[in-house]
Amino acid sequence: MFSQEYSSSSMAKPSTRHKSSLSDGCLFLSGAFVALLLVWSFSTFSSSIQRFDALSESKAASDRQQGACDMGGVNLRYDPPDETFYDDPQLSYTIGKKVKNWDEKRREWLKYHPSFAAGAAKRIVMVTGSQPSPCTNPIGDHLLLRFFKNKVDYCRIHGYDIFYNNVLLNPKMNSFWAKIPIVKAAMLAHPEAEWIWWVDSDALFSDMEFKLPLHRYKNHNVVVHGWPRMIYEDKSWTSLNAGVFLIRNCQWSMDFLETWANMGPISPDYSKWGHIQRSTFKDKLFPESDDQAALIYLLYKEKEKYYDNIYLEGVFYFEGYWVEILPTYDNITEKYIEIERGSRTLRRRHAEKVSEFYGAEREQYLKDAGSGRWSWRRPFITHFTGCQPCSGDHNQMYSGETCWSGMVKALNFADNQVLKKYGFVHPNLRDSSLVSPVPFDYPDEGPWG
DSSP, X not given: XXXXXXXXXXXXXXXXXXXXXXXXXXXXXXXXXXXXXXXXXXXXXXXXXXXXXXXXXXXXXXXXXXXXXXXXXXXXXXXXXXXXXXXXXXXXXSTTSOOOSHHHHHHHHHHHOGGGTTTGGGOEEEEEEOXXXXXXXXXXXXXXXXXXXXXXXXXXXXXXXXXXXXXXXXXXXXXXXXXXXXXXXXXXXXXXXXXEEEEOTTEEESOSSOOOOGGGGTTOSEEEEEOHHHHHTSOOXXXXXXXXXXXXXXXXXXXXXXXXXXXXXXXXXXXXXXXXXXXXXXXXXXXXXXXXXXXXXXXXXXXHHHGGGEEEEOSSOSSEEHHHHXXXXXXXXXXXXXXXXXXXXXXXXXXXXXXXXXXXHHGGGOTTSOSSTTOOSOOSEEXXXXXXXXXXXXXXXSOHHHHHHHHHHHHHHHHHXXXXXXXXXXXXXXXXXXXXXXXXXXXXXXXXX
């Protein structure tokens, strides 16, 4: 019994030690196997990533070579080695040196940059600018900054590029003539754009939702605010306004800019053109040849050559005279509040990037609003002609204080349309410094601008 117990006992201990050794060995082997598996897996995964990265880079390089789109948009990193018009040593951005075969050159450039081809027919670049020196009017630089901000806001909402220039590209072409060299340079710098849109520094967008009806201009190369009767019957210097115009990026326009500029300071007949314009348009106030009178003169004297190519937009405020527009802001604000109170969709908060959807949605409520004078639709562009915010040399028909306070009201009226998407509004259009949070929904009364 004792020996059996002993034997059992003695047999039990070695048996326990053996099992423990086997267990430790299995654990060790299992751990080593798992570690090896992890190392192999990591090595394989790392190799896969490297192969994937190599393939991705290869694909990206291939896309760059082919001019493929990045994330569904234009490819800003691709410019092929093939020669284009930019490689022509005779190419000149300067006004007075003609560009030939521009339509073919643009088509060729788009062929080499296929990602820009889609949507090219509706692509717009806005161009604006001011003088190279500081303003003499104490608040002039501040006002110009806000006018520029307004244009940037509008372009951001609608996806347009904008170029702001504050140097004279031709020293002779100053003042109102400075725009023509800038527009020509912009056409050459932006072959991807169908339209170049000049907007004076003292003009602002007072309807941030409205988009140009480009379909109306498909058979025209220039769009300007004007009225045929005032040109051909009244022979008036105010029959159109050249402070805002849309011009197609094409050969016809290149040639037209050169013709237009030849009535300006680069012409040896500059003083002569001033006398001709003033004798033709009796309401022209000064003897110097100016860009607006020159454009009217071309339409008046060479109607068969230019009229069919220049669209005189008089249906809506392609640009509107500020004196007649400012008094309408309050009534317009009330009408738009009434519309939004009745439309849950228009009251809905939304991201700025989808603003065009809500602008299109609002149109069904504006069918009876009319357009232009006597309309309660927001005026598209309010133009402070004669106010001269930078120099302060305003037209003596009205006081400078009227100009400056009017600009502040108009800028805040437009700014409210932007600020609402960021959760705030100016409660008082006369005071730019004050803002109020926008409530979740309309209260009984409140500032909406």
